[in-house]
Amino acid sequence: MSIKRPVYPPFSPLNELDLVTGFYGVQESRALYKQLLEENAWPDNHYEVDGRRFELPRQQTWHADPGIRYSYSNNLLQTRPWTPLLQSIRQRVERAAGARFNSVLVNLYRTGDDYVGWHADDEPELGQAPLIASLTLGASRTFAWQHRDSHEEGRMKLHSGTVLLMRPGFQHHWFHCIPRDPDIREGRINLTFRKVIPQE
Numbered sequence: 001m002s003i004k005r006p007v008y009p010p011f012s013p014l015n016e017l018d019l020v021t022g023f024y025g026v027q028e029s030r031a032l033y034k035q036l037l038e039e040n041a042w043p044d045n046h047y048e049v050d051g052r053r054f055e056l057p058r059q060q061t062w063h064a065d066p067g068i069r070y071s072y073s074n075n076l077l078q079t080r081p082w083t084p085l086l087q088s089i090r091q092r093v094e095r096a097a098g099a100r101f102n103s104v105l106v107n108l109y110r111t112g113d114d115y116v117g118w119h120a121d122d123e124p125e126l127g128q129a130p131l132i133a134s135l136t137l138g139a140s141r142t143f144a145w146q147h148r149d150s151h152e153e154g155r156m157k158l159h160s161g162t163v164l165l166m167r168p169g170f171q172h173h174w175f176h177c178i179p180r181d182p183d184i185r186e187g188r189i190n191l192t193f194r195k196v197i198p199q200e
């Protein structure tokens with residue numbers, strides 16, 4: 001396992017991402033992908049918000065410690081308990097990140113047609129400067145970021161078994177996305193570990 005800073009565009013001020021390569025080995029990553037794909041009860045990806053029906057371009061589940069609520073997920077998703085598998089991954093990610101997490105958003109990008117558009121994970125419940133740890137299993141996908149003000153852009157490939165640490169400040173300064181890639185026919189499962197701060 002090694003931690004390295006991704007290659008940024010020249011003179012980039014970006015120093016809020018760290019990539020942990022080889023967090024899981026190739027075989028273990030493949031086994032974990034398969035196990036999650038099979039054992040996770042993936043919900044239908046059609047939702048209704050304010051009477052409007054829409055289709056999420058991926059499938060998601062949300063798992064959290066008891067009592068943890070997250071407005072994003074509560075609008076879309078039921079909160080599920082941790083499975084033994086997710087617990088064991090969480091413990092290992094916490095050691096690498098040097099932080100504790102009380103929730104995980106699990107995303108399945110079934111093919112390269114699934115994606116997530118430009119956004120920041122900046123809901124108030126995540127606090128002012130969240131650390132988010134993002135584990136990739138399965139197909140490699142491009143992760144892109146763009147500065148909110150300067151619109152400076154960068155991108156890198158996230159390969160199976162890597163953990164991307166989005167450090168405090170990243171959500172505040174940058175948007176990010178996983179663009180569509182029609183050439184990719186394999187699935188990717190992405191686990192983003194978060195610390196939701198209980199609201200009064």
Ligand SMILES: [Mn+2]
Nearest residue numbers: 119120121176
């Ligand atoms: Mn995100």
